[in-house]
Amino acid sequence: MNLAAIVFAAAADGADAGKAIALALGIGLGALGAGVGIGNIFGSMIQAVARQPELRGELTGIQWLGFALTEAVVFYGLIGGLLAFVLV
Amino acid sequence: MKRVFATATTLYLLLPQLALASTVEGGTEEEKFDPSREWLLHDWVPIHLGPIDLSITKAVAYLMLGSLLTILICWFLMRWRLKTDPDRRQTVGEWIYEVAQTQIAEQGLPTKAIGRWFPYVASLALFIWVVNMVGFIPLPLSDEKVTILGVELPALGIYAATSTLSVTLTLALLTFVFTHVEGVRNNGFHGYFASWMPAGMPKLTLKWAIPLTLLYLLEVLGQFMRLVSLSVRLYANMLAGHMLILTFIGLMFVLESLYLAPFSVFFGTLFYAFEVLIVVSIQAYIFAALSAIYIGSAIEPEH
Numbered sequence: 001m002n003l004a005a006i007v008f009a010a011a012a013d014g015a016d017a018g019k020a021i022a023l024a025l026g027i028g029l030g031a032l033g034a035g036v037g038i039g040n041i042f043g044s045m046i047q048a049v050a051r052q053p054e055l056r057g058e059l060t061g062i063q064w065l066g067f068a069l070t071e072a073v074v075f076y077g078l079i080g081g082l083l084a085f086v087l088v
Numbered sequence: 089m090k091r092v093f094a095t096a097t098t099l100y101l102l103l104p105q106l107a108l109a110s111t112v113e114g115g116t117e118e119e120k121f122d123p124s125r126e127w128l129l130h131d132w133v134p135i136h137l138g139p140i141d142l143s144i145t146k147a148v149a150y151l152m153l154g155s156l157l158t159i160l161i162c163w164f165l166m167r168w169r170l171k172t173d174p175d176r177r178q179t180v181g182e183w184i185y186e187v188a189q190t191q192i193a194e195q196g197l198p199t200k201a202i203g204r205w206f207p208y209v210a211s212l213a214l215f216i217w218v219v220n221m222v223g224f225i226p227l228p229l230s231d232e233k234v235t236i237l238g239v240e241l242p243a244l245g246i247y248a249a250t251s252t253l254s255v256t257l258t259l260a261l262l263t264f265v266f267t268h269v270e271g272v273r274n275n276g277f278h279g280y281f282a283s284w285m286p287a288g289m290p291k292l293t294l295k296w297a298i299p300l301t302l303l304y305l306l307e308v309l310g311q312f313m314r315l316v317s318l319s320v321r322l323y324a325n326m327l328a329g330h331m332l333i334l335t336f337i338g339l340m341f342v343l344e345s346l347y348l349a350p351f352s353v354f355f356g357t358l359f360y361a362f363e364v365l366i367v368v369s370i371q372a373y374i375f376a377a378l379s380a381i382y383i384g385s386a387i388e389p390e391h
Contacts, residue, residue, distance in 0.1 A: 061191050061377075068374040072317065075324030 022084035030077020037070035121341040123334040126247055127327075130231055149229055150249035154219035162214060188213055192373065196380030198388045201270075205383055208266070212259070213376035216250065220326060220368040223248020224360065246333070250371075251326035253319065260319035263379040264311075271386030283389035284308070318378060325371050329363040 045063045049056050131143040165181030174182060188210035193202050197209070223246060230245035249255050271280040284307045290296050336356040340348050 061195060064370055065374060065377060068321070068370050072321040072324070075320065075328060076317075078328060079320055079324055 019085045023081035026077040026079075026081025026084065027074065028077075030074040030080075034070050034073040037073065038067060041066045041070060121338045123331055123338055126230075126245065126330070126334065127251070128231070129252075146229060146231070146247060147249045147252045147255060150222060150247060151219065151255065153227075153229075154215065154222050154249060157222060158211075158215050158218045161218065184214070185210075188376075192376045192380055195377055196382070196384040198384055201384065201387050205266075205270075205380070209376045209380045209383075212263075212379055213372050216259070216322070216375050217369060217372035219249050220372060221364070223250065223326060223330070224364050224368065246330060248326045248330065250322055251330055253323045256319040256323040257315075259322075259375070260315050263318065263382060264315045266379075267382045267386045270383055271389075274387045275389065280386070280389070284311070287390075314382060318375065322371050322375055325367055329359065329367055332359045333363070 041063060045059060048059055129145040129147055131145060132149065133144040135142040135144065162181075165177060166185065170178060189202075189206065192209050192213055193206045197205050226244040226246055228242045228244055230243050230247065232243040232245065233240050234243040235241075268280075271283075274280075275283060285300075285304060286307075289300060289303070292300055333356050336352045336359065339352045340346065
């Protein structure tokens with residue numbers, strides 16, 4: 001199968017392919033950013049607790065707040081992808 | 089007692105398998121597996137008041153169940169037979185109260201506003217937690233029917249009312265309205281809306297009119313983005329959690345191979361545990377904490 005065949009096959013089913021790409025890109029790029037962000041938050045938390053273990057109680061609340069705020073970014077991507085999938 | 093409880097829970101969780109087996113035996117219809125069908129809301133009890141649709145759907149039934157359970161749990165833990173030396177039940181109630189006070193209310197609300205707004209944020213946290221939790225317990229509240237021993241019963245399904253955007257948007261709108269009402273009540277109309285402008289801006293002269301207006305519009309947009317982020321965060325978390333579990337279990341039916349069962353059941357259980365142990369509590373906490381922060385920042389603007 002050469003490249004032209006793939007392109008024509010995609011073009012024949014272009015609308016659905018575009019939707020699938022939109023959904024996958026929405027989730028994938030969202031997950032990329034959120035993964036970096038969540039890693040950052042937990043990394044900083046480990047450092048902070050290693051330096052000042054007595055602050056763990058106060059930091060835990062802030063840590064989960066940051067975690068949830070960052071994690072939600074994936075879902076904005078997901079919702080954007082779903083909107084593209086359903087509406088377009 | 090503990091053993092009886094564990095056995096009963098296991099048997100209850102095995103019930104879906106029974107339902108599954110009975111449909112396979114009956115071999116009624118070959119339907120394509122589609123997890124999004126779980127979010128179709130059919131009117132169970134149609135109530136139409138003019139243009140307003142107040143029909144009772146699956147989401148409404150789950151909401152009613154959630155509110156009832158919230159009231160019962162709080163009454164049982166924090167109102168019923170209180171003693172000066174608390175037993176275990178009362179200790180749990182006091183622990184919930186303390187978490188709601190120190191972790192949620194005092195994080196965001198200024199001291200003078202805690203008396204007025206603590207009940208709101210605490211009940212928000214408890215209500216969302218209970219509704220989320222109820223969403224992960226298999227309950228016979230679904231549109232699918234299953235026949236067991238000749239009796240047609242609603243199939244067990246998992247569905248959370250908070251995985252519907254209208255529910256979470258209503259909760260977010262409550263916070264949104266309260267935020268601005270409190271802001272105007274405490275700072276005056278002009279004082280509150282002027283406080284949206286960041287501190288240290290130049291005076292409003294002709295030269296600065298356009299940049300300052302754009303900046304202010306950005307702040308107004310930011311207020312509405314809070315509404316979107318607050319509602320979509322909870323909605324999408326619960327939606328994605330249920331969708332993941334359903335998709336992994338449904339992989340067996342899509343690929344039509346029972347050999348996938350160990351794989352898909354294992355990952356389904358893994359995500360189930362992740363959702364129940366972490367996401368449910370985190371989302372309830374976040375929603376309430378952010379509501380407290382938003383209301384608190386409107387009562388006492390930083391500048």
